[in-house]
Amino acid sequence: MAPAPARATLVVFDLDGTLLDTHSDLVESLNHTIAALGLEPVSYDDLTHLVGQGARVMIERACRLRGHPLEADALPPLVERFVxxxxxxMPGRTEPYPGLVAAMDRLSSAGYRLAVCTNKMESLALGLIDKLDLTQYFDAIxxxxxxxxxxxxxxxxxxxVDRAGGDIARTVMIGDSINDIAVAKNAGVPSxxxxxxxSDVPVxxxxxxxxIMHFDELTPELVERLLREFATKVAV
Known part of the structure; x- marks a missing residue:
């Protein structure tokens, strides 16, 4: 029997704040949502303390920030209003960060698979990525x-990783916040x-x-170096 083909190297991206600059639209929809409660709007400066766990938690945090903690039964209609x-x-003013598309083209041309792993609702992530004509880049979202x-x-x-047909031993996670770096550590992959x-703290x-300060730095050579160094560190 012929050996099974090697699974592809995979680069996994967070979405909000990593792939896409979504801040304007998140703030706008969040303020539209909490306006139903008569609450003062939040700002971009508040956003770093609110995002990262999806719409439900973001709404809860915004309400708490404005001195209006929510009862459990008050949340579902607010989530519906936000969604x-x-x-x-969509896509509103959301756009890819500078250099992202060129970086994904470099990686794809080198044979890498790409995926998105976000705490945003799947339907919103799929819809947003599709509206920006980026769906074709990803083997899993x-x-x-x-x-x-x-x-x-x-x-x-x-x-x-499984959905994308990748190999956890050949995976790199890219993100902007503690959830992204922590999930990489927890899964045993470089970040x-x-x-x-x-992020509400320096990364x-x-x-x-x-x-990396810019996606111009995201190259196949960087990915391979990280994978080598990480494998060496784990083996020690």
Whole structure:
């Protein structure tokens, strides 16, 4: 029997604050949502403390920030209001970060597979990526409700890797916040942090394996070096 073909090297991206600059549309839809409660709007400066765990948690945090903690039964209609506004205005002012598309072209041309692992609702992630005509780049796109678990639970990342036909031993995770770096650590893969997203602390304090300041730095050579160095570190 012929040996099974080797599984492809996989580069997995977070979405908000990593692949896409979504801040304007998140703030707009969040403020539309909490306006139903008569609450003062939030700003971009608040966003770093609100995002990262999906729409439900973002709404809860925004309400708490404005001194209006929610009862459990008050949340579902607010989530519906947020989703309707956000989905109805896609892609809005959201756009890929500079250099992203060129970086994905480099990686794809070198034979790498690409995937998205985000805590955003899967339907919103799929819709947004499609509206921006980026779907063709990805072998898997998983959201915060794709599985029964989400970042930083390792199974969110390993499930994404499986869906993309990747190999966890040949996977790199790229993100902008603690959930991304933590899920990489929990799954045993190297991480790349970007400093231009929504982290509420300097990404250097999250102890990623690499920080890139611009997607021009994301090359096959960088991915291979990280995989080699990580494998060596694990073996020691």
């Amino acid at each position: 309707a506004h956000y989905a109805g205005n 998983t959201g915060g409700d794709t599985f029964e678990y989400r970042k930083p639970d390792a199974r969110h990342l390993t499930g994404t 790349i942090a970007v400093p231009f997203g929504y 250097s304090s999250l102890d990623p394996d690499q920080i």
